[in-house]
Amino acid sequence: MIKEIRPTVFVVDDDAAVRDSLRMLLKSVGLPVEVFESGQEFLDAERDDRPGCLVLDIRMPGMSGLELQGKLNERHSILPIIFITGHGDVPMAVEAMQAGAVDFIQKPFRDQDLLDRINQALEKDAGSRRMLAERNMIRKRLESLTPREREVLDLVVAGKANKVIAGDLNLSQRTVEIHRARVMEKMEAHSLAHLVRMVLEVERTEE
Amino acid sequence: MKPLPSPLLDDRKPDPRSEGPQRSSRAELELKSLLDAAVDAIIVIDHRGRIEQFSRSAERIFGYSSDEVVGRNVEMLMPAPYRAEHDGYIDRYNETREPRIIGIGREVRARRKDGTIFPCELAVGQVAEVQPPRFVGFIRDITLRKQADERLRRSEAELRLAQELASLGNYVIHLDHCEPDYYSPQLHRILGISAMDDNVPLTTLLRLWVHPGDREKLDDAIADLLSKRGACDAEYRIVRTDGTTRYLHHIAQITHDAQGEPLKHVGTIHDVTDRRQSEDEARQLQERLTHFSRLSTMGEMAAGLAHEINQPLSAITMYAQACQRFMQSPQRDDADVMEALVQISAQALRAGEVIRRLRQFVKNREVKREPVDCGRLLDDLRTLAETDARLHNVRLRIETEHDLPTVYADPIQLQQVVLNLVRNAIDAMIDAPDTRREVVLSTRLLPEGEIEVVVADHGSGLAPDAAEHLFNPFFTTKAGGTGLGLAISRSIVRAHGGRLWHTPNEGMGARFHFTLPVSPAPKGE
Numbered sequence: 066m067i068k069e070i071r072p073t074v075f076v077v078d079d080d081a082a083v084r085d086s087l088r089m090l091l092k093s094v095g096l097p098v099e100v101f102e103s104g105q106e107f108l109d110a111e112r113d114d115r116p117g118c119l120v121l122d123i124r125m126p127g128m129s130g131l132e133l134q135g136k137l138n139e140r141h142s143i144l145p146i147i148f149i150t151g152h153g154d155v156p157m158a159v160e161a162m163q164a165g166a167v168d169f170i171q172k173p174f175r176d177q178d179l180l181d182r183i184n185q186a187l188e189k190d191a192g193s194r195r196m197l198a199e200r201n202m203i204r205k206r207l208e209s210l211t212p213r214e215r216e217v218l219d220l221v222v223a224g225k226a227n228k229v230i231a232g233d234l235n236l237s238q239r240t241v242e243i244h245r246a247r248v249m250e251k252m253e254a255h256s257l258a259h260l261v262r263m264v265l266e267v268e269r270t271e272e
Numbered sequence: 273m274k275p276l277p278s279p280l281l282d283d284r285k286p287d288p289r290s291e292g293p294q295r296s297s298r299a300e301l302e303l304k305s306l307l308d309a310a311v312d313a314i315i316v317i318d319h320r321g322r323i324e325q326f327s328r329s330a331e332r333i334f335g336y337s338s339d340e341v342v343g344r345n346v347e348m349l350m351p352a353p354y355r356a357e358h359d360g361y362i363d364r365y366n367e368t369r370e371p372r373i374i375g376i377g378r379e380v381r382a383r384r385k386d387g388t389i390f391p392c393e394l395a396v397g398q399v400a401e402v403q404p405p406r407f408v409g410f411i412r413d414i415t416l417r418k419q420a421d422e423r424l425r426r427s428e429a430e431l432r433l434a435q436e437l438a439s440l441g442n443y444v445i446h447l448d449h450c451e452p453d454y455y456s457p458q459l460h461r462i463l464g465i466s467a468m469d470d471n472v473p474l475t476t477l478l479r480l481w482v483h484p485g486d487r488e489k490l491d492d493a494i495a496d497l498l499s500k501r502g503a504c505d506a507e508y509r510i511v512r513t514d515g516t517t518r519y520l521h522h523i524a525q526i527t528h529d530a531q532g533e534p535l536k537h538v539g540t541i542h543d544v545t546d547r548r549q550s551e552d553e554a555r556q557l558q559e560r561l562t563h564f565s566r567l568s569t570m571g572e573m574a575a576g577l578a579h580e581i582n583q584p585l586s587a588i589t590m591y592a593q594a595c596q597r598f599m600q601s602p603q604r605d606d607a608d609v610m611e612a613l614v615q616i617s618a619q620a621l622r623a624g625e626v627i628r629r630l631r632q633f634v635k636n637r638e639v640k641r642e643p644v645d646c647g648r649l650l651d652d653l654r655t656l657a658e659t660d661a662r663l664h665n666v667r668l669r670i671e672t673e674h675d676l677p678t679v680y681a682d683p684i685q686l687q688q689v690v691l692n693l694v695r696n697a698i699d700a701m702i703d704a705p706d707t708r709r710e711v712v713l714s715t716r717l718l719p720e721g722e723i724e725v726v727v728a729d730h731g732s733g734l735a736p737d738a739a740e741h742l743f744n745p746f747f748t749t750k751a752g753g754t755g756l757g758l759a760i761s762r763s764i765v766r767a768h769g770g771r772l773w774h775t776p777n778e779g780m781g782a783r784f785h786f787t788l789p790v791s792p793a794p795k796g797e
Binding site for chain 2: 080082083085086087089090092093094126127149151172173174175176
């Protein structure tokens with residue numbers, strides 16, 4: 066479902082000419098683009114969970130680029146941000162990078178530099194979304210396990226042999242083997258290593 | 273000496289002590305009444321200086337009765353040094369017959385009974401055909417005349433002094449030539465000539481010397497004077513023969529007689545050079561400051577200006593690059609290319625406009641820091657700020673705390689900040705009613721060890737929209753504004769380690785505050 070929405074480049078810049086020229090440049094390379102003249106307008110449009118990336122002017126009256134970044138972070142947005150900075154905005158750019166921006170580019174810039182950064186950002190966004198989707202899938206599979214299957218899974222992931230697990234859970238070794246096969250099937254694991262990787266992936270992000 | 277009045281009747285009884293051998297003679301009585309009728313004191317003395325006759329007016333003037341003085345030496349009526357010398361004068365005359373005073377008259381001093389000394393005119397005559405000779409003195413008390421003379425002299429001196437102090441000269445030209453024209457000494461001084469040449473009329477002189485740039489003003493003034501109005505009030509410059517230029521304020525009027533014929537041309541000429549020069553200096557200082565405000569903080573401004581130029585340049589770059597891509601694309605749409613090209617020229621013009629504005633800002637001046645007393649600074653600014661305020665019918669109030677610690681700053685830059693804030697305050701009240709048109713400038717010491725300067729107005733206050741962009745370079749709400757004043761002011765204050773911000777004023781208007789750390793200098797520069 067997510068893959069059906071084409072990634073869009075969102076542009077937020079208060080300067081009409083810069084905004085429009087960015088729109089046209091992106092249009093010329095066939096990238097879908099949406100422009101906004103203020104951070105508030107972008108927030109109101111609720112585009113921050115859409116695939117794509119954000120090209121953001123760091124200096125804007127009202128809500129500055131950095132403030133918009135802060136608000137998006139509060140919303141747990143994963144939208145990658147490329148900041149457009151002017152001459153002498155390096156300290157602000159550093160701050161933006163520390164707050165999680167993927168990149169910044171100083172005006173005036175060559176189109177290819179911006180397009181390269183946008184492509185990288187879009188790839189990163191796609192990667193993040195893929196990873197998120199995968200985690201969601203793993204979580205769904207985990208949720209499909211029965212409590213007993215979950216107990217067996219945890220002990221398998223902890224590296225215990227079937228015999229030990231049977232002893233721990235006061236089950237027959239044969240019953241443990243059946244649960245373990247069900248777990249492998251429900252989790253769609255190709256191997257024990259695959260199973261362990263999936264569980265660790267989800268647990269790491271849930272900590 | 274005026275002639276003695278005709279004899280009048282004397283009802284006074286003869287004094288028994290003054291009785292002499294000829295006392296019953298008719299001539300003697302006639303003389304006596306003659307003497308008594310005179311307004312001037314008349315005193316007859318003998319060749320040794322002893323008083324023989326003392327007229328009634330003498331009694332009145334000197335305060336002695338005749339009895340008290342007859343037979344005594346006349347020197348009793350004289351103060352030193354005449355007193356001591358009088359006998360010598362008489363002796364000399366008796367010997368040489370050379371008149372020193374007789375028939376001449378002179379101004380001397382005399383002594384009254386009460387000891388006071390008074391000025392008098394004395395004429396002395398010798399009684400002819402009598403041996404030994406006698407002398408008649410006619411004494412006129414001129415105290416009142418002297419006082420009047422002195423008052424006149426003093427008021428003339430005061431007028432002259434006043435004219436001198438005020439650099440004001442006056443003149444009266446009698447157009448009917450009945451009296452000689454009058455030109456006050458100060459007028460001579462103003463025009464730089466020792467005496468007015470009667471043959472050259474004043475207006476001709478002025479026409480000759482008027483500054484070429486003001487010739488029209490003078491001609492208009494003279495035309496006004498000769499017109500029905502018969503008056504003029506003009507200011508013009510003259511170049512004097514010594515080569516100096518003076519600013520004259522000339523007010524004149526022509527008076528007419530009952531028939532409407534011009535009688536007198538009366539006028540004053542006020543040398544206002546000093547005032548004009550100090551006004552010129554103030555204006556020059558202001559121009560320097562304004563000029564300076566355009567270029568002072570070029571370094572600080574660089575980022576803002578670069579941003580302003582970068583915007584159109586970025587847009588142009590992107591439009592042009594979009595064009596290239598559109599052109600290379602097999603399914604290109606010429607409308608896109610066209611649109612991008614239109615935008616490119618518009619943005620190029622926009623960049624040009626920024627550069628045009630930039631041209632007004634030339635190279636930077638060296639910034640000099642020194643300890644500055646903010647109270648003094650505000651006082652020094654008073655004239656300059658008041659000129660501005662008065663021009664816009666705004667009152668300026670300055671409230672300073674005494675003995676404020678100094679701040680380490682560039683005074684010119686600080687003046688620029690304050691002037692800029694004052695000017696904004698004045699501009700904010702452009703539509704305010706008269707009662708509200710007041711700017712209050714104050715300075716005080718904050719507990720944090722900072723000096724705070726506040727400029728408060730009662731204008732319309734700040735719209736939230738404007739407040740947001742207030743410090744952005746090139747943001748302005750004024751028709752002729754550059755939008756740099758506050759941006760520059762803020763960067764100046766920041767460069768001094770202080771802050772600049774605004775709050776609403778109680779009731780109405782806005783307050784702009786800035787702080788400066790007290791000396792020594794902040795390390796953040």
